[in-house]
Amino acid sequence: MTEKTSWLSRLTAGLSRSSDKLGGNLSGLFGAVPFGTTTLEPARLEAIEEALIASDLGPALAARIVAELGSGQYARGIDEVGVRAVVAAEIAKVLAPVAKPLEVIAFPRPQVILVVGVNGSGKTTTIAKLAHLFAEQDYSVMLAAGDTFRAAAIAQLKIWGARAGVPVISGEQGADAAGLAFTALDAARAAGSDVLIIDTAGRLQNKSGLMDELAKIKRVLRKSMPAAPHDVVLVLDATTGQNALNQIEVFRDVAGVTGLVMTKLDGTARGGVLVAAAEKFGLPIHAVGVGEGIDDLRPFDATVFAKALAGG
Structure with a gap:
């Protein structure tokens, strides 16, 4: 097979x-x-x-x-x-x-990908899986543990980074996320990395604080690389169903989302919400995930997804 x-x-x-x-x-x-x-x-x-x-x-x-x-x-x-x-x-x-897979097209390198999403959406594990996808294409990848609000998020990204075989730039819990992003961009440049993927906090209950933090990260990145971040990817949990549409609307306004990844499609009967999201927002869908393994996230294929969902 x-x-x-x-x-x-x-x-x-x-x-x-x-x-x-x-x-x-x-x-x-x-x-x-x-x-x-x-x-x-x-x-x-x-x-x-x-x-x-x-x-x-x-x-x-x-x-x-x-x-x-x-x-x-x-x-x-x-x-x-x-x-x-x-x-x-x-x-x-x-x-x-x-249906638009993430492409590494930034010049000069690295391609900076800011990943956003609510806590529990599978954001941190999705970052590692994206890193694995890029590594399979012979791109060198670096990760940044920018969710400095939660010590567990930092530790989790380090674990997944080790599984994916990619370095992780991290700081202490409570460290300035924008400062960490700046340090990570410098480190990625020095290492000659093709891709830098930055995790972010997902405290949606405090939208104004989240907006300020994400805006600061973008400003700091652009001081060093005017085109960064090249992508702002929202990770969605399929099990939340129609609530995913609300998340897209909020993060689009708060973070300037440029594309979507949907996870946990195997854990729900509500996978059709991805179609509703495409219909309503028209944002690129980069990848979908159906499991917990490092290779259980793959580029999105519209025809295959449609046939699988409709049972055709």
């Missing part, structure tokens, strides 16, 4: 709960119909729309899918498999424009 095939299998398995939820919401609409095929009269189309919204796909996409199903080409009827195929195709249309 190739590495790519292995990842596709893991993604499909990881999204099985979300796919099963969508299937469960749809199957009741077809189960009593002979041979599973039915004409799509207005009442049934409305029920399908409700089922899609209940699967976290969002009302806008649900309405477009139902409009497609209500078009003349399905006048003779359609079965559940056919509906899933239409759902997969419409999901892919939404996701394809935002």
Whole structure:
């Protein structure tokens, strides 16, 4: 089995709960119909729309899918498999424009990636997994433990950095995060690193304080490298469902988010929220994660994700 095939299998398995939820919401609409095929009269189309919204796909996409199903080409009827195929195709249309893996294009180096997200979202482990992805592409990576508010976050990043085989710049708990980011940028330059990934605090309950800290980090970085940070990546926990949309809105305004990574898709039936996020915000989706291992985060593929989610 190739590495790519292995990842596709893991993604499909990881999204099985979300796919099963969508299937469960749809199957009741077809189960009593002979041979599973039915004409799509207005009442049934409305029920399908409700089922899609209940699967976290969002009302806008649900309405477009139902409009497609209500078009003349399905006048003779359609079965559940056919509906899933239409759902997969419409999901892919939404996701394809935002499927953009992180690319190391900064010159001069390093590419500075600021990672944000609420505490508990999987932010620290995602940083190490991104480092592993870059290292697989023969890029040299350095990490910075910029969540100086929590000693546990510093210790965790050191552990994961060791697993990924990349150096970690850290300070004491309570140290100035912007100062640490500046030190890390100097260290990355001196080491000739291609990528510097900086962890940040996730105290969303104190938005003004978080905004001030992130703004300070950006100012300090830009004094040394005007283009930095090149990316501001928001890590989302799929298990939070629709709350992820609120997080995107807040961090977009607070931190100037440029792209998304979604984790823990294997721990929830609410993976459809990533589609709703793409529909609402149009931000690039860089990668998705379906496990706890160092290689359980991979670049986002819209077509594969759509088929796995729809069960097509």
